[in-house]
Amino acid sequence: MSLTRRSLCPISQALELVGDRWSLLIVRDLAFAGKRRFRELLQSEEGISTTVLSDRLARLVEAGVLTRHGHPHHRQMAVYSLTPMGVDLLDVVVSLGIWGRRHLAVTDASGTPVADLERGGQAALEELKRRTLQEHVVNSSADGTSEP
Template sequence: MSTKERSGCPISLSLELIGDRWTLLIIRDLAFAGKRHFREFLQSDEGISSRTLAERLQTLVDKGVLTRSDDPTHRLKAIYRLTEAGIDLLPILATLGAWGS
């Protein structure tokens, strides 16, 4: 993902974060499929690579869309959750899903 903004346009700024192929699918899996762990995201039908997934998750955490916390049941796992900013994207996902069907 680019670190340089294209313009000050709110739509352009939003697309800087969520406009790639994978980001909304990660958010979809969190919100609608109940996925919380790295390996669960890797099992999605779309076939994201582990490197791309790691990069997207880190960006989403850095930008405040997700949180990352240690899993208390397994010391090597992290749990990802939507923040309020991430939850605010859910109506957009629902609209995209309806439009796409």
């Protein structure tokens, strides 16, 4: 399941990895909704199928965007965490959210988090990334697992 490289263009390569309909939504749910387990991610309102979710999670883990750890209390349950590479995708996710809020029909509830980030500027985005990095990378690597 290696990443196809159609060119050496960084935009093309990034789109090969996260340019599908679901990958950035998975990153969104991990960062903003606190979802860390397969079943939680499956319950997102967009309605991803189990097959597609499994495929995207595997691709994101293989590419180094996510890590997959066993749950500390349930061996068969996996916990997903963003890596530093995954946390860096928050720049893209937030930018898409700001663009979507400006130009598309969204609800107040779905638009408020990005509106707050837009008002807070780069400092708010950096704080979000710092907190997410702490939650996903530092806490997950402390004992090899994560207890969200």
